[in-house]
Amino acid sequence: MDIRWTISIFFSGEVGKRFVLNLTYPSFCPHLGACGVDECSRCKDYDYTSNIAMVHEFNEPQSYGIYIEDVNTILPELVTADVLIAINLHPDVLVELPRILADNNYKALIVPVEDGRWCSVGLKKQIENECNKVGIEFASPKPFCTLKSNSKTISKFCSYFKLGMPKFEIEMDGNVIKKVKVKADVCGCAYYVARRMEGYVVESREEFWKDIHQHQCAYPCMASMDRDAELVGAPFHLAGYVMVYSFSKAAGIDALDFVPEYFKKFIL
Structure with a gap:
């Protein structure tokens, strides 16, 4: 049970x-x-x-x-x-x-x-x-x-x-994002990103990553933009990399080289 x-x-x-x-x-x-x-x-x-x-x-x-x-x-x-x-x-x-x-x-x-x-x-x-x-x-x-x-x-x-790092299930049709299902999220932002990215045509990784991040910011993300000594960066920026990495991974697009080295231990 x-x-x-x-x-x-x-x-x-x-x-x-x-x-x-x-x-x-x-x-x-x-x-x-x-x-x-x-x-x-x-x-x-x-x-x-x-x-x-x-x-x-x-x-x-x-x-x-x-x-x-x-x-x-x-x-x-x-x-x-x-x-x-x-x-x-x-x-x-x-x-x-x-x-x-x-x-x-x-x-x-x-x-x-x-x-x-x-x-x-x-x-x-x-x-x-x-x-x-x-x-x-x-x-x-x-x-x-x-x-x-x-x-x-x-x-x-x-x-x-269904709490935790953003997790997605993405159905691709060639380079088109056909359908997105959210599997984990903490604040609702992943659902907003999922909705905005359905129908998206992936033509370049850099533009793809930029557009994911723009939607994540627009929700809006409420993490602090002040630099944090433990993170060696701002929580807001780490949240952006988390979203981009998680969404890209679900779409079958490697985003590891998009993430700064000092943030990787918090994401991987």
């Missing part, structure tokens, strides 16, 4: 809001600046509303100041689920989550990082250590669309919700 996975989401800001809407109101994306309300084709064939145990929106992290003396004063009562996704939360909240989740029988914690200021490398390591102590799986993709895992829980969770 298939396991029915459940998810809880803690977030602040527009990225978290988009993630929630993408899972629960898949036809809402035109209102986020994508295809346009009058052009929506209802391309998303899912609705995970019944799989969401709880959603809680926090104030922006900076509104709480540098330190939160008692995290419990701003935490909601937690509803048990399999996985918690924590998006753009105060560091003092993040470090407390592993213990709290373990007490409520959670299996994993995912902390996406669209901006390096959301979760520093040191903080990420601290959270990972705390998760290891209490037996909870942990992932912190930067940006969210680099999410991939070989771990038992997170990999199965991502497969169930």
